[in-house]
Amino acid sequence: MAVCPVYTTQSLNSTCSISTPSKTHFSSHHNHLVFYRTSKRTSKRGGSSSCVITCSAGDSQTVVIGLAADSGCGKSTFMRRLTSVFGGAAEPPKGGNPDSNTLISDMTTVICLDDYHSLDRTGRKEKGVTALDPRANDFDLMYEQVKALKSGIAVDKPIYNHVSGLLDPPELIKPPKILVIEGLHPMFDERVRDLLDFSIYLDISNEVKFAWKIQRDMAERGHSLESIKASIEARKPDFDAFIDPQKQYADAVIEVLPTQLIPDDNEGKVLRVRLIMKEGVEHFSPVYLFDEGSTISWIPCGRKLTCSYPGIKFSYGPDTYFGHEVSVLEMDGQFDRLDELIYVESHLSNLSTKFYGEVTQQMLKHADFPGSNNGTGLFQTIVGLKIRDLYEQITASKTAAPLQATKA
Amino acid sequence: MATLRFNSLTGTLEKNSTSFFSSNPRLCWAYFQCNNKGERRASRMTVKAMGAAKYKGTQMREKKLTEMIEKKVTEAKQVCEGDETSDECKVAWDEVEEVSQAKADLRLRLEIEKKDPLESFCQENPETEECKIYED
Numbered sequence: 001m002a003v004c005p006v007y008t009t010q011s012l013n014s015t016c017s018i019s020t021p022s023k024t025h026f027s028s029h030h031n032h033l034v035f036y037r038t039s040k041r042t043s044k045r046g047g048s049s050s051c052v053i054t055c056s057a058g059d060s061q062t063v064v065i066g067l068a069a070d071s072g073c074g075k076s077t078f079m080r081r082l083t084s085v086f087g088g089a090a091e092p093p094k095g096g097n098p099d100s101n102t103l104i105s106d107m108t109t110v111i112c113l114d115d116y117h118s119l120d121r122t123g124r125k126e127k128g129v130t131a132l133d134p135r136a137n138d139f140d141l142m143y144e145q146v147k148a149l150k151s152g153i154a155v156d157k158p159i160y161n162h163v164s165g166l167l168d169p170p171e172l173i174k175p176p177k178i179l180v181i182e183g184l185h186p187m188f189d190e191r192v193r194d195l196l197d198f199s200i201y202l203d204i205s206n207e208v209k210f211a212w213k214i215q216r217d218m219a220e221r222g223h224s225l226e227s228i229k230a231s232i233e234a235r236k237p238d239f240d241a242f243i244d245p246q247k248q249y250a251d252a253v254i255e256v257l258p259t260q261l262i263p264d265d266n267e268g269k270v271l272r273v274r275l276i277m278k279e280g281v282e283h284f285s286p287v288y289l290f291d292e293g294s295t296i297s298w299i300p301c302g303r304k305l306t307c308s309y310p311g312i313k314f315s316y317g318p319d320t321y322f323g324h325e326v327s328v329l330e331m332d333g334q335f336d337r338l339d340e341l342i343y344v345e346s347h348l349s350n351l352s353t354k355f356y357g358e359v360t361q362q363m364l365k366h367a368d369f370p371g372s373n374n375g376t377g378l379f380q381t382i383v384g385l386k387i388r389d390l391y392e393q394i395t396a397s398k399t400a401a402p403l404q405a406t407k408a
Numbered sequence: 409m410a411t412l413r414f415n416s417l418t419g420t421l422e423k424n425s426t427s428f429f430s431s432n433p434r435l436c437w438a439y440f441q442c443n444n445k446g447e448r449r450a451s452r453m454t455v456k457a458m459g460a461a462k463y464k465g466t467q468m469r470e471k472k473l474t475e476m477i478e479k480k481v482t483e484a485k486q487v488c489e490g491d492e493t494s495d496e497c498k499v500a501w502d503e504v505e506e507v508s509q510a511k512a513d514l515r516l517r518l519e520i521e522k523k524d525p526l527e528s529f530c531q532e533n534p535e536t537e538e539c540k541i542y543e544d
Contacts, residue, residue, distance in 0.1 A: 217508050
């Protein structure tokens, strides 16, 4: 039984998709190619669609995205925005373990890398290692399973239960079109890194982290400013040693810093967000402002647009980051109104939108998500569109080869 | 053109607000006590403010996480009294972080998905203890 994803010449909203994923390992020398073309008459849903079904275990069929973040996983707003760009809501697997960390939508499956903990909470306590420590994680299993999913083979993935702190029985994960692996160590292991088609690192500065954790925890019984601070401080050595170095490998880094528009602001409400985009990444063209490769500083508020305090400030320019050429787009400030957002969108280029106002529309769709009024929401949405673009380019390049073969 | 109000990320520290994210202003007025700016004022009764908890299982999880946070903070303070740089101290605070995040994730999920996480599980297993309807 082979895995047979169907590729069409059309874009994502394809009318033909037949896929019967199987768990059996498909050895690479069995390379069956089945060509099947539907005509207008027989196709149930009409429309011209020449579909080619290719079954091959050798190719990568699933696009894999890595997201490094310290903020829990699978349920984060970044993931929700990303899955929303592709359409459909991401939900936990129905009928399975209610404490599952996995999110599934039509196009995407988001896996939480905490599921690859080799030590549960008790085990980590015994060994004296935090969850940040690589010794608490099974990178061999992570690599095997991500590799299998990428090749179109379903896996039984363990579940780490954050409530009980135990490892629960595994759940079946079928290979999706887009696999997102989110957690503390997506880029730590070199083998896993090589499987990623695109990687993102969410870099929150210490001051902002502190402000966010205060907002998150202050109302909890037991927590106080001191306990929140102590928790961050205690985890910092492991974080700096094991998590932070991954950012050099990321194709895009979203850096969140305190604003420079309000002197001595420590509330962490107004944010300065930088989107650091690596140059030369296949299928990824960085977003730019006005003139690609130049250095721009832009305050949109003025005669055409009135903004309330503290306003909005953009900048864009080339830079180097850990020895790589990058382009950096930065936003400081907050959006207060719809027209500010659309005004900004109309001046950005290379957004990979399918229609004018798509970024604004996506932001509005999730106006109640955190970060909807600042650079975090804006850049997360833009990265989502970039990933969609990357996905379409990758799958288009895969269809090109078999279609040419049929023409011959 | 319609104007849309984006509320800022959260309330201020002085108000002891639990609102972790900007609320839809209409939702704000309808379900919570709001000040005149439309910001949600919440008390420390976080269980009630947590959105759409419907099943007993979810309410039990919320309660358990709340208790664990309190317990683990106390433990961490004790463990770290001796040596703040010890492995035991690091692990203790890491556990605090883990359960704090788990609670926040549950809260966020209830607010954003607006349905109980046990919904689909309870449709298949309505007779279990976890799936009894939670009555306030």
